[in-house]
Amino acid sequence: MASFALAIAFVPTSALAQTPTVSPESVPDVLVRERGTWLPKVAPVEEDYSRNCQGCHGHEGHSVQEVPRLQGRAGWFTHTSAGRAYLVQVPNVLQSSLPDERLAAMLNWLLTQFSGEQLKPGFEPYTAAEVHALRAQRIESVIARRREVVDGLVRAGVIPDAAALAFSLEPGRY
Amino acid sequence: MKRTLTSVAFAAACLAAAPVVLADELKDLPASAKPLGGEQHNLATLSKPYPKRVYVLEPIFPVFVAGKIWVINGEKQDIEAVMSAGYAPNFAIAPDHSQLYVFDTYWSKGFRGTRSDMATFYDPLNLTIGADVDLPKGRFLVVPKKQNAEVTPDGRYLLSYNLAPATTVSVVDTKERKYKGDVEIPGCGLIFPSAGNRFSSVCSDGTLATATFDANIKATITRSSKFFDPDGDPVLEHVGIDKKKGMVYFVSYEGNIFPVDISKEKPAFQPKWSLLTDEDKAESWYPGGWQLIALHRATQKLYVLMHKGPKWTHKQAGEEVWVFDAKTKKRIDRIKLKEHAISITVSQDAEPYLFTQTEKPSLITYNLKDGSEVGEVEFGISPYLLYVDGD
Amino acid sequence: MAKGLQFMDRFFERMSRRTAQQVSRRHFVSGLGAAMVGATFLPVLPVSRKAQAAEDPAAAWAKQVEAQTKDPRACNYWRYCSSDGYLCSCCGGGPATCPPGSVPSPTSWVGSCLNPDDGKTYLIAYRDCCGKDSCPKCACLGSAGEKPAYIPQLNNDIIWCFGASSMIYHCSSAAIVGQI
Numbered sequence: 001m002a003s004f005a006l007a008i009a010f011v012p013t014s015a016l017a018q019t020p021t022v023s024p025e026s027v028p029d030v031l032v033r034e035r036g037t038w039l040p041k042v043a044p045v046e047e048d049y050s051r052n053c054q055g056c057h058g059h060e061g062h063s064v065q066e067v068p069r070l071q072g073r074a075g076w077f078t079h080t081s082a083g084r085a086y087l088v089q090v091p092n093v094l095q096s097s098l099p100d101e102r103l104a105a106m107l108n109w110l111l112t113q114f115s116g117e118q119l120k121p122g123f124e125p126y127t128a129a130e131v132h133a134l135r136a137q138r139i140e141s142v143i144a145r146r147r148e149v150v151d152g153l154v155r156a157g158v159i160p161d162a163a164a165l166a167f168s169l170e171p172g173r174y
Numbered sequence: 175m176k177r178t179l180t181s182v183a184f185a186a187a188c189l190a191a192a193p194v195v196l197a198d199e200l201k202d203l204p205a206s207a208k209p210l211g212g213e214q215h216n217l218a219t220l221s222k223p224y225p226k227r228v229y230v231l232e233p234i235f236p237v238f239v240a241g242k243i244w245v246i247n248g249e250k251q252d253i254e255a256v257m258s259a260g261y262a263p264n265f266a267i268a269p270d271h272s273q274l275y276v277f278d279t280y281w282s283k284g285f286r287g288t289r290s291d292m293a294t295f296y297d298p299l300n301l302t303i304g305a306d307v308d309l310p311k312g313r314f315l316v317v318p319k320k321q322n323a324e325v326t327p328d329g330r331y332l333l334s335y336n337l338a339p340a341t342t343v344s345v346v347d348t349k350e351r352k353y354k355g356d357v358e359i360p361g362c363g364l365i366f367p368s369a370g371n372r373f374s375s376v377c378s379d380g381t382l383a384t385a386t387f388d389a390n391i392k393a394t395i396t397r398s399s400k401f402f403d404p405d406g407d408p409v410l411e412h413v414g415i416d417k418k419k420g421m422v423y424f425v426s427y428e429g430n431i432f433p434v435d436i437s438k439e440k441p442a443f444q445p446k447w448s449l450l451t452d453e454d455k456a457e458s459w460y461p462g463g464w465q466l467i468a469l470h471r472a473t474q475k476l477y478v479l480m481h482k483g484p485k486w487t488h489k490q491a492g493e494e495v496w497v498f499d500a501k502t503k504k505r506i507d508r509i510k511l512k513e514h515a516i517s518i519t520v521s522q523d524a525e526p527y528l529f530t531q532t533e534k535p536s537l538i539t540y541n542l543k544d545g546s547e548v549g550e551v552e553f554g555i556s557p558y559l560l561y562v563d564g565d
Numbered sequence: 566m567a568k569g570l571q572f573m574d575r576f577f578e579r580m581s582r583r584t585a586q587q588v589s590r591r592h593f594v595s596g597l598g599a600a601m602v603g604a605t606f607l608p609v610l611p612v613s614r615k616a617q618a619a620e621d622p623a624a625a626w627a628k629q630v631e632a633q634t635k636d637p638r639a640c641n642y643w644r645y646c647s648s649d650g651y652l653c654s655c656c657g658g659g660p661a662t663c664p665p666g667s668v669p670s671p672t673s674w675v676g677s678c679l680n681p682d683d684g685k686t687y688l689i690a691y692r693d694c695c696g697k698d699s700c701p702k703c704a705c706l707g708s709a710g711e712k713p714a715y716i717p718q719l720n721n722d723i724i725w726c727f728g729a730s731s732m733i734y735h736c737s738s739a740a741i742v743g744q745i
Contacts (some may be wrong), residue, residue: 097379
């Protein structure tokens with residue numbers, strides 16, 4: 001129930017003060033008015049995240065155990081070039097219908113929004129050109145590649161061990 | 175009491191050809207258990223496969239936890255049997271007709287508890303279960319679509335799609351009756367088998383991925399370039415397919431056909447062509463339904479469910495079936511349906527029938543020689559997918 | 566089972582008369598839906614709503630079914646432009662409320678619908694309520710902007726119960742994520 005209420009009010013935690021919202025009185029919907037729900041006004045980059053990622057990754061960058069957690073984690077990947085590439089080359093990012101420019105903008109937003117503290121110091125935002133080049137190389141086995149990238153982060157001393165970025169690859173059989 | 179009578183009757187039937195003979199073993203039974211004279215119970219089996227037998231997979235939406243597969247005699251227009259199935263099930267027929275496969279999901283306490291996914295092996299004539307093979311990675315739970323569960327053309331492997339959320343295909347060896355492993359197909363879905371160790375899948379960026387796997391289910395994936403536009407004109411998930419020849423005919427939201435030859439390691443894409451003339455477009459005809467397209471292999475004719483509606487009504491039931499020559503790409507017939515239908519298939523024999531799953535629901539059969547109605551069989555609540563021997 | 570059928574007969578007859586559309590057991594023919602699936606932005610201030618309606622399928626759907634913002638139990642409630650399944654509203658819940666004893670799924674797909682009363686587009690999370698078998702009331706089907714399941718983020722056939730206590734589908738909801 002609580003998570004449901006949170007999901008309705010899509011308010012990024014770190015930008016609480018800045019996110020424009022829409023008052024319940026201004027929304028012609030019987031339930032919005034009944035419950036007095038304040039809705040966020042969604043910026044274009046947030047809309048791109050919502051349509052392409054939020055359904056599984058969650059409005060705050062974390063969701064169920066089988067879906068990789070972005071909140072407090074995704075930023076680690078920016079510390080190595082392999083990790084930086086991986087964030088663009090995961091199939092749902094690489095194959096997204098978003099053009100390079102918007103994809104770059106969304107990745108940059110997502111990283112600062114959900115994992116600003118884990119970013120490489122002096123993090124250089126993705127550019128459209130970089131995204132374009134990275135999207136030309138596909139990963140054949142995502143499971144294998146992720147393991148390599150995570151091992152690389154451990155070797156580089158970015159994370160203490162692989163467990164820091166572990167998530168369940170087994171489907172949740174509830 | 176009924177059960178006792180039946181089991182005793184079985185015993186009696188087994189003992190002698192003559193129906194009313196009391197063997198010694200029966201003498202110790204209480205009088206109430208002694209079979210009455212007259213009919214002994216026997217057990218029907220399906221006749222050998224024939225082209226006009228239709229298997230109708232029914233996910234029962236109001237009671238989704240259980241499904242059914244109806245076996246319909248398309249010649250006699252009659253129900254031959256009904257199979258039970260689990261949650262959002264799928265189905266496949268062995269190419270040599272030696273097995274029927276049902277892909278099931280169950281929970282230990284009905285709608286809750288420990289989940290199990292399995293491929294269940296059925297004898298094709300007496301519909302008894304020979305084995306069930308666990309699918310340890312689970313399987314894709316979705317309103318059933320044919321191409322999420324397949325069997326390789328040589329019958330050796332079952333291929334079952336999974337999204338968890340990584341997209342993979344589980345491989346089951348039908349000879350060993352064992353799960354062998356999963357093939358990763360990143361960002362893709364659907365299974366089009368093309369060889370004993372190879373299948374293709376459609377990807378979210380408009381490309382086709384082809385996976386070739388070895389006995390250890392270690393796979394290499396190759397990708398085509400973009401062959402359709404996933405934004406403006408995605409291909410729908412049911413296809414006209416010739417598994418023997420390795421030809422797939424995709425139909426898209428805008429009524430385009432994309433023929434793809436998957437018979438070789440590298441798929442070959444033939445030019446797309448439209449189902450619609452300018453007049454058709456002006457009248458707002460669109461393909462739509464669920465299993466909306468069928469290919470008659472011998473004559474290379476494509477059958478497509480069509481309705482009048484704007485774009486984005488791709489699940490709307492069809493009011494007509496249009497017939498196309500896949501070689502000339504011309505429409506050669508239009509069949510007005512008695513009842514709107516969501517799914518169609520055709521028998522693969524020389525005098526084919528068109529089977530349509532209507533919204534009533536019912537299965538209405540048309541003779542493709544003259545478009546006349548052969549019959550209508552009513553069953554089920556929400557039947558969805560149609561399979562024929564020789565698919 | 567027979568009772569359920571009779572109910573569905575009457576229900577679909579009512580819906581048919583109201584919307585003059587062909588209605589199926591499982592699928593309510595909604596018509597159209599949003600074409601904007603990440604490729605282009607919707608205009609923030611359409612010059613002419615009529616002109617926009619001609620181009621924007623979400624608007625055309627709203628027009629075709631006479632979408633309304635007051636009754637969440639009807640298939641033409643504005644949020645259901647791309648909803649697939651039984652409405653939680655008819656089963657003791659609501660578009661953003663799971664019925665008692667069911668479990669809201671944390672995962673969903675996100676589409677968008679046009680609110681007919683203010684002309685604005687809203688992102689909608691089509692989340693399923695899960696954990697027990699179907700609540701077979703108010704079957705609706707919209708296909709606004711809906712894509713095949715090989716693009717899972719935009720598909721409504723998938724049982725969106727990942728993360729719930731079980732993957733059994735109970736009913737469909739439509740929660741507003743935000744205003745575009």
